[in-house]
Amino acid sequence: MPVGILTDVIITLTGGIIGCLLGARLPEAWKKTLNDTLGIAAIAMGIVLIVRVENLSAVILSLLLGCAIGQLIGL
Numbered sequence: 001m002p003v004g005i006l007t008d009v010i011i012t013l014t015g016g017i018i019g020c021l022l023g024a025r026l027p028e029a030w031k032k033t034l035n036d037t038l039g040i041a042a043i044a045m046g047i048v049l050i051v052r053v054e055n056l057s058a059v060i061l062s063l064l065l066g067c068a069i070g071q072l073i074g075l
Contacts, residue, residue, distance in 0.1 A: 053059055
């Protein structure tokens with residue numbers, strides 16, 4: 001199994017646990033700033049990856065499915 005996948009899983013789980021434990025203690029301004037900053041970073045990374053990808057239709061389909069599923073489960 002590639003190290004990158006394991007690293008991603010461990011970091012995601014650690015971040016989720018830290019967020020659950022400390023999220024209620026953060027001031028609202030910090031929460032908004034963190035969400036905005038991470039959102040902008042995710043958009044930037046997505047744009048870079050879309051430019052590099054050879055099969056753009058698969059990316060668009062994934063985005064549409066992700067949005068639909070997110071709406072259905074209330075994210």
